[in-house]
Amino acid sequence: MNAPASPHNLRKPLSAEFIDALRAVFGERLSTADAVREQHGRDESPYPPMPPDAVVFVKTTDEVALVVSLCACHRVPLIPYGVGSSLEGHLLALQGGVSVDLSQMNRVLAINPEDLTVTVQAGVTRKQLNQEIRDTGFFFPIDPGADATIGGMTATGASGTNAVRYGTMRENVLALQVVTGEGKIVRTARRAKKSSAGYDLTRLFVGSEGTLGVITELTLRVYPQPEAVSAASCSFPTVEDAVQTTIATIQMGIPIARCELLDALTVKAVNVRDKLGLPEMPLLLFEFHGSAAGVSEQAAMVEEIAREHGAAAFEWATRPEDRTRLWEARHNAYFACLQLKPGCRSFTTDVCVPISRLAECIAETIRDTEQSSLPAPILGHVGDGNFHCAILADPSKPEELVEAERLNELIVARALAMDGTCTGEHGVGMHKMKFLRQEHGDDALELMARIKRSFDPLDILNPGKVVRV
Secondary structure: OOOOOOOOOOOOOOOHHHHHHHHHHHHHHEEOOHHHHHHOOOOOOOOOOOOOOEEEEOOOHHHHHHHHHHHHHHOOOEEEEOOOOOOOOOOOOOOOOEEEEOOOOOOEEEEEOOOOEEEEEOOOEHHHHHHHHHHHOEEOOOOOOOOOEHHHHHHHOOOOOOHHHHOOHHHHEEEEEEEEOOOOEEEOOOOOOOOOOOOOHHHHHOOOOOOOEEEEEEEEEOEEOOOEEEEEEEEOOOHHHHHHHHHHHHHOOOOOOEEEEEOHHHHHHHHHHHOOOOOOOOEEEEEEEEOHHHHHHHHHHHHHHHHHOOOOEEEEEOOHHHHHHHHHHHHOHHHHHHOOOOOOEEEEOEOEOOHHHHHHHHHHHHHHHHOOOOOOOEEEOHHHOEOEEEEEEOOOOHHHHHHHHHHHHHHHHHHHHOOOEOEOOOOOOOOOHHHHHHHHOHHHHHHHHHHHHHHOOOOOEOOOOOOOO
């Protein structure tokens, strides 16, 4: 995949005055070294690297505000950076500029177990957060495959395997502290569980991908660790059987915590990478949270549904180490799939459709992939209608890139035709921008552009992403 066409990849060299102003404040925390810039200009998308001109490592909200103010004064683009795990080109420096690395803003600021909330800096990662609150008896459930930062997860509207029960970032962020494009520090809400006071700025920033402001602090919902947890895996003759099991489970109101699909090719990949012995057939992974009696009842009901849809085996994983191994394999499935075609990059779709259309959507997608020359394993959070197709292409072969994009467009068009969305959790970045008009229409897209201009009048915040101004 080539870089976007001019003018979005035109660069204006940073002035010596601007660099000197940054260096006077940040010293060695300002880097223009090639290796550092290269790291901050690459993500997990199929795009080639697009490094920024400089990288600033910030430690406080005030420092972020200072960088934004300097960038506004000098008309310099600015891109927030967490750990670089985005999949749609979110952090690539199309116009050069400054990458603001928030990884050193990694403190858990407050834990309020009585209110079921925590407040963290944007650079805290999801695993770090759960490690630090483990002894309180609570956990934060949103778990994208990568150990992403909480700020990055919020900026992209991330989701994960627990979304079917606990929701996505959009439902679990209560309040934010954000630096706007004019260098102003804004709090979007208080810690109260609900509010009717004015526009919902919090939800506006969730999923904004750094284009409306730089998120620096977050207040999140946390949940009591369940009394009992049980996991199960079951194999099916076809993907459609597995998906129909999921649909029946959801429609019966069984409160499963996780429901994940892996097709046979994905199972083969995780078997090799994680040395598992799973049958190389379409697979569902379930997890149940609750009381011991409740978990047992839920699992028995799901097992009965699965057998009605031809499940070949229903294996239990009740020991914590067995569950961990199973879910680690699921979380690493993306990297396992990459090993199916060494040297490839993945065009990773993440469409989401109403649950009633999921089986049809996946079945038609499988027909498309079977007719393609590229391997395209399918996996996803089918409990909420979201699935991924990892289309594996060699970036050195233009014909494979064209075929990967053709498949991706077919999958997205089908999802939209079924009243779904082009992205359930990865975000828009650069790659999904062309689908927004199909999904939302001209008037809605213009409204988004007006919001962008209002929050970032100079268009310096992650320019060229989500909507063009």
